[in-house]
Amino acid sequence: MNTCDNAAPTILVLGIGNLVMSDDGVGVVVVQRLQREYRLPAHVDVMDGGTLGLDILPRLEGIERLIVVDAVETGRKPGTRVRLTGEDLPLALETKISPHQMGLKDLLAVARLMGHFPGEMVLIGVQPDDIEVGAELTPEVGAQVDTLLASVVDELRSWGIRPERI
Secondary structure (H helix, E strand, O other), rough: OOOOOOOOOOOOEEEEOOOOEEHHHHHHHHHHHHHHHEOOOOOOOEEEEEOOOOHHHHHHOOOEEEEEEEEOOOOOOOOEEEEEEHHHHHHHHHHHOOOOOOHHHHHHHHHHHHHOOOOOOEEEEEOOOOOOOOOOOOHHHOOHHHHHHHHHHHHHHHHHOOOOOO
8 A cells, every 4th residue: 555645544543541550551551562663654543542532532533444452341361362343342342341431432422423433443452350550461461462562563454554663
């Protein structure tokens, strides 16, 4: 894909979570590493969404593809990775146990109403072990950060983006 092509899709990689809530911060950790370690074309935006809020809504305008990176309650063993797309995403948001769960659900609902809903969405996540107050990821989740980052890079590559290591 030619990164100068005006017809190129606009992509947002959004990491969400709270860095002071242990494993809940994994999405933010992953996007911060993506920002530090990779150079991406101008039409790919990487955002630390923190604990969200509807103030992010303007950032979804014109976004055609969205990758969300987050801790996701799946009921599986801590550290289990997950990739969800399409109809699986709303279910994940319904069952997600996290301080910002309503923020993402509401953000996407309002985006849909305003016509800013991305045409394609992927959630790359991991089952948390602990989302209590704490500044460190648990060993099970921390061990998945490299793999989650690689999953985001692979997803971008599948969309024709060539992330370059810095």
